[in-house]
Structure formats: C-alpha cells, structure tokens
Amino acid sequence: MAPSDLLDLTTLQNLVELDDGSHGLILEMLAIFREDTHGRIRAILAAADRQDAEEFSRAAHALKGGAGAMGAKALRALSADLEDLGRHGSVEAGPDLSGRLEALFRASLEALEAFVREGEANRA
Numbered sequence: 001m002a003p004s005d006l007l008d009l010t011t012l013q014n015l016v017e018l019d020d021g022s023h024g025l026i027l028e029m030l031a032i033f034r035e036d037t038h039g040r041i042r043a044i045l046a047a048a049d050r051q052d053a054e055e056f057s058r059a060a061h062a063l064k065g066g067a068g069a070m071g072a073k074a075l076r077a078l079s080a081d082l083e084d085l086g087r088h089g090s091v092e093a094g095p096d097l098s099g100r101l102e103a104l105f106r107a108s109l110e111a112l113e114a115f116v117r118e119g120e121a122n123r124a
Contacts, residue, residue, distance in 0.1 A: 001074065006104075006111040011071035016119060023116045023123075030112055033070045040066065041101045044082060048091040057086025072108040075101075 003009075012026065019025040043059035064079035078101070082093055094100075 001107055003111040003114065006072065006074045006108050007115065008068075008071040008073040008076075009115075011068075011073075012112075012115055015071070021123065023119050026112075026116055026119075029070055030109075030116070033066055033072070033112075034109060036066055037063065037105055041098070041105065044101065045098055047086075048093065048097060051091055053086045053089045053091050055086075056091045057083050060086060067108070070108075070112065072112065075104050075108050078104060 015026050015029070016023060040059060040063040044056060044063065047053075047056035047059055060079045060082035064076050064083055067073075067076035067079055085091070085093060
C-alpha cells in the first residue's frame with residue numbers, strides 16, 4: 001500500500017504544527033501506538049475466539065481511536081468495520097483476521113516512521 005493509502009497526512013501535519021514544526025510529539029505518540037496496538041489486536045482476536053461480539057466491538061473501538069489519533073487511516077478503517085460488525089452481534093471478520101491486522105499495523109508503522117524520517121530530514 002502507498003503511504004497515502006495508509007496514512008491521513010492532514011492529521012500528521014496537524015500534529016507537526018502542534019509541535020511547532022517538530023516531530024517530537026509524533027515520536028512520543030508513535031511509541032505509545034507501537035506499545036499499545038499489539039494488546040488491542042490481541043483483545044480483538046481473543047473476543048473473536050470467545051464469540052464475544054460486545055467485547056469484539058469494544059476492542060475494535062479502542063484500536064480505531066488509537067489508529068485515528070496517530071493518522072493510521074487504513075488501520076482505523078478496518079477497526080471501524082470490525083467495531084460495526086461487533087455492534088451487529090457478529091465476530092465473523094473473514095479469513096486470517098490476525099494476519100490482516102498485524103500486516104496493516106506493520107505497514108502503518110513503517111509508513112509513520114518514514115514520515116518522521118522525511119520530516120526530520122527536511123528540517124535539517
């Protein structure tokens with residue numbers, strides 16, 4: 001996926017502007033996102049294994065919020081779809097949900113890290 005498919009560049013630019021053109025805020029948020037997301041993915045998958053649609057929706061909502069705050073729009077969109085699925089009483093998200101979530105998370109991290117590197121290089 002292209003970075004523009006993975007990331008909401010407006011959100012990221014707003015974060016840079018909040019930090020007076022620096023990427024320190026994004027780096028702090030990225031560390032939290034990196035740390036928290038694996039647990040959120042595990043919570044979604046555990047709820048799916050238990051067939052617990054309510055918890056599935058709640059866990060997906062938490063991931064959606066973290067992804068949205070970080071500008072990871074593709075991960076946010078998938079999380080929103082999962083949240084909606086759970087709200088409608090289902091956890092049937094199709095084949096290899098774990099692989100899809102992990103791959104999208106990794107791709108988002110790589111795109112976010114590239115955004116920071118490019119921004120820092122342009123500031124130098």
